[in-house]
Amino acid sequence: MTPFLPTDSARSNLFARFAERVTAWSGSTLAFCTALGTVLAWAVTGPMFHYSETWQLVINTGTTIVTFLMVFLIQRAQNKDPLVLHLKLNELIAAHKGASNRLINAQDxxxxxxxxxxxxxxxxxxxxxxxxxxxxxxxxxxxxxxxxxxxxxxxxxx
Structure with missing residues (x-):
């Protein structure tokens, strides 16, 4: 018997939910305070590490990794918004008697x-x-x- 393997759809939904939660959290006050606290803690430890290259590398590497990953997570979470907006507008156009049906899927x-x-x-x-x-x-x-x-x-x- 094969172990349970999530389908592509299940994996996609799991990742979509994860991306939406991380995106929502990253825009919160708590996330900003966490980032600010991290930078302040790093700055305060500067004298302790004699402002060494390793000390500088820690913040550079950390921020680069977080930024790199967040770009993809935020983009993934945001991809759905314009599609949903287009669907809603298409529904309104299709439902309104006087509206031009030629504008349905104008994004294409x-x-x-x-x-x-x-x-x-x-x-x-x-x-x-x-x-x-x-x-x-x-x-x-x-x-x-x-x-x-x-x-x-x-x-x-x-």
Missing amino acids: FSEAEIHVLHRYFDILAEKAALDHDLGRTHSVEEAEENHVSKQAARHTPH
Whole structure:
């Protein structure tokens, strides 16, 4: 019989929980006080060790290791936040009748597509300012329909 081996998912969840807890703790007052206490203790022991290279190496090595590990832990814990935010925004866009469904998964658009949409929204902001009505809304589709109808009007003989 093989011993219990956690699945990839279980290992991933375990590490995710660990990363979230360490990240939360590292942003706490206790963590700051611990770090400050460590640096102060190191500084106070300087004269005892005659400010030797070994004394300096201790703090340099310790802070480098902690910083190196914390970068990865914090990044791991923070990776989920933008994904969850995108999901929530996608849900709101999908649920709102007047919202442009083209914006669902906008985070996956190319830079050129984002610039095109930015120009659309600049136009919509200008239209909203001209309306002098805070309750009036425009959508990307509305702007596009207006554009298409204007193009059709220009190209149709009168």
